[in-house]
Amino acid sequence: MENFEPEIVAFCCHYCAYTAADMAGSKRISYPSNVKIIRVPCTGKVDAIHMMKALEKGADGVYVAGCLEGDCHFKTGNTRASHRVNQVQKILEDLGWEKERVAMINMSAGMGERFAKTALEFTEKIRNLGPSPVKQTKTQAVS
Amino acid sequence: MITAEQKPMQEIIQYLEPYSKILLVGCNECVTVCAAGGRKEVGLLASALHLNSLKQGKTIDIKEITLERQCDPEYVEELNSYIDNADAVLSMACGCGVQTISERYKEAHVYPAVNTKFMGASLSQGVWAERCQGCGDCMLGITAGICPVSRCSKSLLNGPCGGTSNGQCEIGPETDCAWRLIWERLKALGIQDRYEELVDAKDWRPAGGAGPRKIIREDLAL
Numbered sequence: 001m002e003n004f005e006p007e008i009v010a011f012c013c014h015y016c017a018y019t020a021a022d023m024a025g026s027k028r029i030s031y032p033s034n035v036k037i038i039r040v041p042c043t044g045k046v047d048a049i050h051m052m053k054a055l056e057k058g059a060d061g062v063y064v065a066g067c068l069e070g071d072c073h074f075k076t077g078n079t080r081a082s083h084r085v086n087q088v089q090k091i092l093e094d095l096g097w098e099k100e101r102v103a104m105i106n107m108s109a110g111m112g113e114r115f116a117k118t119a120l121e122f123t124e125k126i127r128n129l130g131p132s133p134v135k136q137t138k139t140q141a142v143s
Numbered sequence: 144m145i146t147a148e149q150k151p152m153q154e155i156i157q158y159l160e161p162y163s164k165i166l167l168v169g170c171n172e173c174v175t176v177c178a179a180g181g182r183k184e185v186g187l188l189a190s191a192l193h194l195n196s197l198k199q200g201k202t203i204d205i206k207e208i209t210l211e212r213q214c215d216p217e218y219v220e221e222l223n224s225y226i227d228n229a230d231a232v233l234s235m236a237c238g239c240g241v242q243t244i245s246e247r248y249k250e251a252h253v254y255p256a257v258n259t260k261f262m263g264a265s266l267s268q269g270v271w272a273e274r275c276q277g278c279g280d281c282m283l284g285i286t287a288g289i290c291p292v293s294r295c296s297k298s299l300l301n302g303p304c305g306g307t308s309n310g311q312c313e314i315g316p317e318t319d320c321a322w323r324l325i326w327e328r329l330k331a332l333g334i335q336d337r338y339e340e341l342v343d344a345k346d347w348r349p350a351g352g353a354g355p356r357k358i359i360r361e362d363l364a365l
Contacts, residue, residue, distance in 0.1 A: 049183070052190035056197070091191050094152035095198070133198040 006060040006126040008035045010119070011046045011081075015073040016109045017065030023112030031119035034126075043067075044077025048084045051102055052091070058134060061126035062088075063103040065118070071108065078106060098129050144173040144264075145237045146271045147180060147257040149188070156195055158254040159231060163202065165192070166229035167256075168222065168244065169209035170236035177271055179257045180235025182209040188235065188256060213240025219247050226251060262293075279349025279356065285337060287328040292350075294321035300342040 012018040018039045024031060040046055043066030051062045064085055066078035082104045089099035103122065107114045130136065149155075159165060167189050175181025189205045196203035206225050210218045213236035222244070226232070231252040234241040237259040245253045263271040276293040282300070283290055292298045296314050303322035306313030310323040329335045349356070 047183075049186045049190060052187060052194070056190055056193050091152070091187070095191060095195050097194070097198075134194065137198055137200040 004127060004131055006034050006123055006131070007058060008032075008061045008063070008119075008123060008126060009054040009059045010035050010037050011040050011043060011050065011062070011064045012037050013043045013066045013073075013078070014039055014041050016067040016071075016111075017105070017107055017115060019109035020065075020107050020111045020115035023110060024116045025112075027112050029112055029116040031116035032123040034123045035119045042072065042074045042077035043081035044072070044074055046081050046084065048087045048091075051085070051088045055092075055101070055132065055134070058132065060129075060132045060135070061101045061103075061122060063105055063118075063122055065105045065107060065115070068106045068108050078104075097133055100125060100129060101132065144176055144262070145239070146177045146260045146263045147174050147237050148260060149179055149184065149235075149257050150255065152191065152195075155188070155233070155254075155256050156192070159192070159203075159233065162230035162252070164204045164206075164228060164230045166206050166208070166222065166225050166232045167192075168213065168232060168234050168236070168240075169207075170213035170234075170240050171209055171211050172213075172236075174236055174240075174257060175209075176265075178269075180237075185209055185235055188233075210236075210240075213237075214243050216243060216247060219243050222248070276350065278345070278347070279351075280346065282342065282345075285340070285342070286325050287332060287334070287337070289321060289325045289328060291321045291325065292345075294319075294324070300345055302338070 012021060018037065021037060043064050046064050054062045064081045066081050067073065069078065072078045085102055085104040088102045092099045092101060105118050107118070167185055169180050169182055169185035171181060178184060185207050189207050192203060192205060206229065208222070208225065210221055212218050213234065226248050231254060232244055233254050233256050234244055235256045237257070238255065241253055241255045244251065261273040262275040262277060264274045266272050273293050275290060278292045282292070291300055296312050296318065297304055299322065303320050307320040307323060310320055312318040312320050326338060329338055
Protein backbone atom coordinates (compact mmCIF):
# COMPACT_ATOMS: atom_id res chain seq x y z
CA MET A 1 0.00 0.00 0.00
CA GLU A 2 2.85 2.36 -0.84
CA ASN A 3 0.70 4.53 -3.06
CA PHE A 4 -2.18 4.65 -0.68
CA GLU A 5 -4.15 7.86 -1.01
CA PRO A 6 -6.78 8.03 1.72
CA GLU A 7 -10.31 9.02 0.92
CA ILE A 8 -11.67 11.28 3.61
CA VAL A 9 -15.14 12.63 4.10
CA ALA A 10 -15.48 15.88 6.03
CA PHE A 11 -18.91 17.00 7.19
CA CYS A 12 -18.47 20.76 7.44
CA CYS A 13 -20.82 23.21 9.09
CA HIS A 14 -22.02 25.97 6.77
CA TYR A 15 -21.41 28.63 9.44
CA CYS A 16 -17.81 27.80 10.31
CA ALA A 17 -15.73 25.00 8.79
CA TYR A 18 -17.23 25.33 5.31
CA THR A 19 -16.60 29.07 5.36
CA ALA A 20 -13.11 28.39 6.72
CA ALA A 21 -12.50 26.10 3.72
CA ASP A 22 -13.65 28.97 1.52
CA MET A 23 -11.29 31.27 3.37
CA ALA A 24 -8.42 28.84 2.81
CA GLY A 25 -9.25 28.96 -0.89
CA SER A 26 -9.38 32.78 -0.98
CA LYS A 27 -6.00 32.90 0.76
CA ARG A 28 -4.58 30.38 -1.71
CA ILE A 29 -3.73 27.96 1.10
CA SER A 30 -3.75 24.48 -0.32
CA TYR A 31 -5.04 21.40 1.47
CA PRO A 32 -5.05 17.74 0.39
CA SER A 33 -7.58 16.84 -2.29
CA ASN A 34 -8.17 13.61 -0.34
CA VAL A 35 -10.68 15.51 1.77
CA LYS A 36 -14.15 15.52 0.24
CA ILE A 37 -16.33 18.13 1.85
CA ILE A 38 -20.03 17.71 2.52
CA ARG A 39 -21.64 20.96 3.57
CA VAL A 40 -24.26 20.65 6.32
CA PRO A 41 -26.45 23.40 7.81
CA CYS A 42 -25.08 22.55 11.28
CA THR A 43 -22.98 19.64 12.55
CA GLY A 44 -25.98 18.82 14.75
CA LYS A 45 -27.53 17.57 11.50
CA VAL A 46 -24.83 14.90 11.13
CA ASP A 47 -26.13 11.67 12.55
CA ALA A 48 -24.09 8.60 13.46
CA ILE A 49 -25.59 6.75 10.50
CA HIS A 50 -24.13 9.33 8.06
CA MET A 51 -20.60 8.65 9.35
CA MET A 52 -21.20 4.90 9.32
CA LYS A 53 -22.49 4.98 5.74
CA ALA A 54 -19.44 6.95 4.63
CA LEU A 55 -17.20 4.24 6.14
CA GLU A 56 -19.38 1.49 4.68
CA LYS A 57 -19.02 3.00 1.22
CA GLY A 58 -15.25 2.99 1.49
CA ALA A 59 -14.12 6.18 3.22
CA ASP A 60 -10.83 5.62 5.07
CA GLY A 61 -11.56 8.42 7.52
CA VAL A 62 -14.42 10.72 8.43
CA TYR A 63 -14.39 13.94 10.37
CA VAL A 64 -17.02 16.38 11.46
CA ALA A 65 -15.93 20.00 11.53
CA GLY A 66 -18.13 22.31 13.57
CA CYS A 67 -18.05 25.64 15.32
CA LEU A 68 -15.86 26.35 18.32
CA GLU A 69 -17.28 25.09 21.59
CA GLY A 70 -20.01 27.41 22.81
CA ASP A 71 -20.20 29.18 19.45
CA CYS A 72 -22.68 26.96 17.59
CA HIS A 73 -25.04 29.01 15.42
CA PHE A 74 -27.85 26.76 16.69
CA LYS A 75 -26.55 26.69 20.28
CA THR A 76 -25.71 23.01 20.82
CA GLY A 77 -25.38 21.39 17.39
CA ASN A 78 -21.62 20.91 17.69
CA THR A 79 -21.99 19.32 21.15
CA ARG A 80 -24.51 16.87 19.76
CA ALA A 81 -22.18 16.12 16.84
CA SER A 82 -19.34 15.50 19.26
CA HIS A 83 -21.46 12.94 21.17
CA ARG A 84 -22.33 11.19 17.92
CA VAL A 85 -18.68 11.05 16.90
CA ASN A 86 -18.00 9.36 20.26
CA GLN A 87 -20.85 6.95 19.55
CA VAL A 88 -19.37 5.97 16.17
CA GLN A 89 -15.89 5.66 17.70
CA LYS A 90 -17.33 3.24 20.25
CA ILE A 91 -18.94 1.16 17.48
CA LEU A 92 -15.65 1.06 15.57
CA GLU A 93 -13.77 -0.03 18.68
CA ASP A 94 -16.33 -2.79 19.27
CA LEU A 95 -15.75 -3.98 15.71
CA GLY A 96 -11.98 -3.93 16.13
CA TRP A 97 -11.41 -0.88 13.92
CA GLU A 98 -9.20 2.09 14.81
CA LYS A 99 -11.46 4.67 16.42
CA GLU A 100 -9.11 7.42 15.16
CA ARG A 101 -10.68 7.04 11.72
CA VAL A 102 -13.48 9.26 12.98
CA ALA A 103 -12.93 12.64 14.62
CA MET A 104 -14.63 15.84 15.73
CA ILE A 105 -12.88 19.11 14.96
CA ASN A 106 -13.82 22.64 15.98
CA MET A 107 -12.98 25.88 14.22
CA SER A 108 -14.41 29.29 13.42
CA ALA A 109 -15.26 30.73 10.01
CA GLY A 110 -12.12 32.83 9.97
CA MET A 111 -9.72 29.93 10.53
CA GLY A 112 -8.70 29.20 6.93
CA GLU A 113 -5.21 28.17 8.00
CA ARG A 114 -6.58 25.85 10.67
CA PHE A 115 -8.91 24.23 8.13
CA ALA A 116 -6.00 23.48 5.79
CA LYS A 117 -3.76 22.34 8.65
CA THR A 118 -6.48 20.05 10.03
CA ALA A 119 -7.15 18.56 6.59
CA LEU A 120 -3.43 17.89 6.17
CA GLU A 121 -2.97 16.41 9.64
CA PHE A 122 -6.03 14.20 9.42
CA THR A 123 -4.99 12.96 5.97
CA GLU A 124 -1.55 12.07 7.31
CA LYS A 125 -3.04 10.34 10.32
CA ILE A 126 -5.23 8.17 8.08
CA ARG A 127 -2.33 7.56 5.70
CA ASN A 128 -0.38 6.16 8.66
CA LEU A 129 -3.31 4.01 9.76
CA GLY A 130 -3.55 2.59 6.25
CA PRO A 131 -6.61 1.82 4.16
CA SER A 132 -9.91 1.13 5.86
CA PRO A 133 -10.27 -2.55 6.91
CA VAL A 134 -12.93 -2.87 4.21
CA LYS A 135 -10.43 -1.96 1.48
CA GLN A 136 -7.68 -4.07 3.03
CA THR A 137 -9.88 -7.16 2.79
CA LYS A 138 -10.86 -6.38 -0.79
CA THR A 139 -7.19 -5.97 -1.76
CA GLN A 140 -6.28 -9.28 -0.13
CA ALA A 141 -9.13 -10.99 -1.95
CA VAL A 142 -7.90 -9.64 -5.31
CA SER A 143 -4.26 -10.56 -4.73
CA MET B 144 -41.65 2.21 29.75
CA ILE B 145 -39.52 -0.90 29.34
CA THR B 146 -35.87 0.07 29.08
CA ALA B 147 -33.18 -1.80 27.19
CA GLU B 148 -29.57 -1.49 26.12
CA GLN B 149 -27.88 -2.92 23.08
CA LYS B 150 -25.96 -6.12 23.69
CA PRO B 151 -22.18 -6.11 23.28
CA MET B 152 -21.38 -6.09 19.56
CA GLN B 153 -19.27 -9.25 19.72
CA GLU B 154 -22.14 -11.21 21.26
CA ILE B 155 -24.44 -10.17 18.41
CA ILE B 156 -21.78 -11.00 15.83
CA GLN B 157 -21.33 -14.42 17.42
CA TYR B 158 -25.05 -15.15 17.21
CA LEU B 159 -25.10 -14.29 13.52
CA GLU B 160 -21.91 -16.13 12.57
CA PRO B 161 -23.65 -19.07 10.79
CA TYR B 162 -26.13 -16.90 8.88
CA SER B 163 -25.92 -14.72 5.80
CA LYS B 164 -29.49 -13.41 5.38
CA ILE B 165 -30.65 -11.50 8.42
CA LEU B 166 -34.00 -9.92 9.15
CA LEU B 167 -33.26 -7.09 11.58
CA VAL B 168 -36.44 -6.06 13.36
CA GLY B 169 -36.83 -2.92 15.49
CA CYS B 170 -39.81 -1.70 17.48
CA ASN B 171 -41.42 1.74 17.50
CA GLU B 172 -42.41 1.63 21.16
CA CYS B 173 -40.32 1.63 24.37
CA VAL B 174 -36.99 0.71 22.77
CA THR B 175 -37.35 3.65 20.38
CA VAL B 176 -37.82 6.04 23.31
CA CYS B 177 -34.80 4.67 25.18
CA ALA B 178 -32.79 4.66 21.92
CA ALA B 179 -31.99 0.96 22.07
CA GLY B 180 -33.95 -0.59 19.22
CA GLY B 181 -35.89 1.93 17.16
CA ARG B 182 -35.55 2.69 13.45
CA LYS B 183 -32.38 4.69 14.03
CA GLU B 184 -30.67 1.97 16.05
CA VAL B 185 -31.73 -0.64 13.49
CA GLY B 186 -29.97 1.41 10.80
CA LEU B 187 -26.83 1.81 12.89
CA LEU B 188 -26.61 -1.85 13.87
CA ALA B 189 -27.19 -2.92 10.25
CA SER B 190 -24.40 -0.60 9.17
CA ALA B 191 -22.06 -1.92 11.88
CA LEU B 192 -22.81 -5.52 10.86
CA HIS B 193 -22.14 -4.59 7.23
CA LEU B 194 -18.78 -3.06 8.20
CA ASN B 195 -17.91 -6.20 10.11
CA SER B 196 -18.81 -8.50 7.25
CA LEU B 197 -16.91 -6.34 4.74
CA LYS B 198 -13.84 -6.56 6.96
CA GLN B 199 -14.14 -10.33 7.06
CA GLY B 200 -14.66 -10.49 3.32
CA LYS B 201 -18.11 -12.01 3.72
CA THR B 202 -21.38 -10.89 2.22
CA ILE B 203 -24.28 -10.40 4.51
CA ASP B 204 -27.76 -9.45 3.44
CA ILE B 205 -29.68 -7.46 6.05
CA LYS B 206 -33.32 -6.53 5.67
CA GLU B 207 -34.22 -3.72 8.07
CA ILE B 208 -37.76 -3.31 9.32
CA THR B 209 -39.19 -1.51 12.34
CA LEU B 210 -42.60 -2.64 13.54
CA GLU B 211 -45.13 -0.42 15.25
CA ARG B 212 -45.21 -2.76 18.26
CA GLN B 213 -43.25 -5.99 18.31
CA CYS B 214 -45.12 -7.42 21.31
CA ASP B 215 -48.38 -7.38 19.35
CA PRO B 216 -49.14 -10.27 16.94
CA GLU B 217 -51.12 -7.90 14.73
CA TYR B 218 -47.98 -5.97 13.82
CA VAL B 219 -45.66 -8.98 13.81
CA GLU B 220 -47.75 -10.31 10.91
CA GLU B 221 -45.99 -7.68 8.79
CA LEU B 222 -42.95 -9.96 8.79
CA ASN B 223 -44.81 -12.57 6.69
CA SER B 224 -43.39 -11.27 3.44
CA TYR B 225 -39.78 -11.27 4.68
CA ILE B 226 -39.46 -14.20 7.07
CA ASP B 227 -39.01 -16.90 4.43
CA ASN B 228 -36.07 -15.08 2.89
CA ALA B 229 -34.22 -14.80 6.18
CA ASP B 230 -31.83 -17.34 7.72
CA ALA B 231 -32.18 -15.64 11.10
CA VAL B 232 -34.15 -12.89 12.79
CA LEU B 233 -32.33 -10.38 14.98
CA SER B 234 -34.77 -8.51 17.18
CA MET B 235 -34.00 -5.14 18.73
CA ALA B 236 -37.18 -5.15 20.84
CA CYS B 237 -37.49 -6.09 24.51
CA GLY B 238 -37.84 -9.73 25.50
CA CYS B 239 -41.60 -9.53 24.87
CA GLY B 240 -41.02 -8.63 21.22
CA VAL B 241 -38.42 -11.36 20.69
CA GLN B 242 -40.79 -13.96 22.11
CA THR B 243 -43.77 -12.75 20.09
CA ILE B 244 -41.74 -13.37 16.93
CA SER B 245 -40.54 -16.78 18.19
CA GLU B 246 -44.10 -17.81 18.98
CA ARG B 247 -45.47 -16.63 15.64
CA TYR B 248 -42.72 -18.12 13.46
CA LYS B 249 -41.95 -21.55 14.91
CA GLU B 250 -39.24 -22.35 12.36
CA ALA B 251 -37.35 -19.07 12.60
CA HIS B 252 -34.03 -18.72 14.38
CA VAL B 253 -34.63 -15.65 16.52
CA TYR B 254 -31.93 -13.77 18.46
CA PRO B 255 -32.06 -10.74 20.77
CA ALA B 256 -29.89 -7.72 20.03
CA VAL B 257 -30.68 -5.89 23.27
CA ASN B 258 -30.67 -6.66 26.97
CA THR B 259 -34.04 -5.75 28.47
CA LYS B 260 -33.39 -3.89 31.72
CA PHE B 261 -36.32 -2.62 33.76
CA MET B 262 -39.52 -0.58 33.84
CA GLY B 263 -38.26 2.92 34.28
CA ALA B 264 -38.87 6.61 33.88
CA SER B 265 -36.71 9.16 32.10
CA LEU B 266 -34.91 11.48 34.55
CA SER B 267 -33.20 13.56 31.88
CA GLN B 268 -32.04 12.96 28.33
CA GLY B 269 -30.10 9.70 28.28
CA VAL B 270 -30.86 8.82 31.91
CA TRP B 271 -33.48 6.28 32.98
CA ALA B 272 -34.17 4.94 36.45
CA GLU B 273 -36.18 2.02 37.72
CA ARG B 274 -39.57 3.08 39.06
CA CYS B 275 -41.73 -0.04 39.00
CA GLN B 276 -41.25 -3.77 39.50
CA GLY B 277 -44.77 -4.72 38.44
CA CYS B 278 -45.56 -6.21 41.86
CA GLY B 279 -49.20 -6.48 40.88
CA ASP B 280 -50.52 -4.75 44.00
CA CYS B 281 -49.58 -1.09 43.80
CA MET B 282 -48.96 0.63 47.12
CA LEU B 283 -48.10 4.11 45.79
CA GLY B 284 -51.39 5.33 47.29
CA ILE B 285 -50.07 4.87 50.82
CA THR B 286 -46.42 5.81 50.23
CA ALA B 287 -46.90 9.34 48.94
CA GLY B 288 -46.37 8.31 45.34
CA ILE B 289 -42.87 6.87 45.87
CA CYS B 290 -42.47 3.13 45.40
CA PRO B 291 -40.62 1.27 48.16
CA VAL B 292 -40.81 -2.00 46.22
CA SER B 293 -38.73 -0.75 43.29
CA ARG B 294 -36.74 2.05 44.93
CA CYS B 295 -35.74 0.51 48.25
CA SER B 296 -32.89 -1.94 47.63
CA LYS B 297 -34.53 -4.38 50.04
CA SER B 298 -38.13 -3.55 49.03
CA LEU B 299 -38.91 -2.80 52.66
CA LEU B 300 -42.52 -1.86 53.33
CA ASN B 301 -42.45 -0.25 56.79
CA GLY B 302 -39.67 2.29 56.95
CA PRO B 303 -35.94 2.26 56.32
CA CYS B 304 -33.40 -0.31 57.43
CA GLY B 305 -30.29 0.45 59.48
CA GLY B 306 -28.24 0.88 56.34
CA THR B 307 -29.66 4.29 55.54
CA SER B 308 -27.08 7.00 56.05
CA ASN B 309 -27.53 10.73 55.45
CA GLY B 310 -30.53 9.94 53.28
CA GLN B 311 -28.58 7.56 51.07
CA CYS B 312 -28.86 3.81 50.69
CA GLU B 313 -25.99 1.68 51.96
CA ILE B 314 -25.47 0.16 48.50
CA GLY B 315 -23.98 3.43 47.26
CA PRO B 316 -24.17 7.20 47.50
CA GLU B 317 -25.90 7.47 44.10
CA THR B 318 -29.00 5.69 45.45
CA ASP B 319 -31.42 7.65 47.59
CA CYS B 320 -33.02 5.88 50.52
CA ALA B 321 -36.59 5.37 49.27
CA TRP B 322 -37.96 5.66 52.80
CA ARG B 323 -36.23 9.00 53.34
CA LEU B 324 -37.90 10.21 50.13
CA ILE B 325 -41.26 8.84 51.27
CA TRP B 326 -40.96 10.45 54.71
CA GLU B 327 -40.00 13.84 53.29
CA ARG B 328 -42.87 13.78 50.85
CA LEU B 329 -45.37 12.66 53.48
CA LYS B 330 -44.22 15.60 55.62
CA ALA B 331 -44.38 18.05 52.72
CA LEU B 332 -47.93 16.94 52.00
CA GLY B 333 -48.87 17.13 55.69
CA ILE B 334 -49.91 13.48 55.83
CA GLN B 335 -47.05 12.08 57.91
CA ASP B 336 -49.62 10.19 60.05
CA ARG B 337 -49.63 7.58 57.30
CA TYR B 338 -46.09 6.65 58.22
CA GLU B 339 -47.42 5.16 61.44
CA GLU B 340 -49.78 2.79 59.64
CA LEU B 341 -48.14 -0.59 59.39
CA VAL B 342 -48.35 -2.50 56.15
CA ASP B 343 -48.97 -6.23 56.42
CA ALA B 344 -46.54 -8.69 54.91
CA LYS B 345 -46.93 -8.34 51.17
CA ASP B 346 -48.43 -11.09 49.10
CA TRP B 347 -45.79 -11.60 46.44
CA ARG B 348 -47.87 -13.98 44.33
CA PRO B 349 -49.18 -11.18 42.07
CA ALA B 350 -45.55 -10.04 41.72
CA GLY B 351 -44.59 -13.26 39.96
CA GLY B 352 -44.16 -15.44 43.03
CA ALA B 353 -46.93 -17.73 41.79
CA GLY B 354 -45.38 -18.23 38.37
CA PRO B 355 -45.72 -16.40 35.02
CA ARG B 356 -48.53 -13.88 35.12
CA LYS B 357 -51.34 -13.31 32.68
CA ILE B 358 -54.20 -10.85 32.35
CA ILE B 359 -57.42 -12.09 30.82
CA ARG B 360 -60.03 -9.44 30.04
CA GLU B 361 -63.12 -11.23 28.91
CA ASP B 362 -64.82 -7.95 28.05
CA LEU B 363 -62.11 -7.31 25.45
CA ALA B 364 -61.50 -10.81 24.15
CA LEU B 365 -62.91 -11.59 20.72
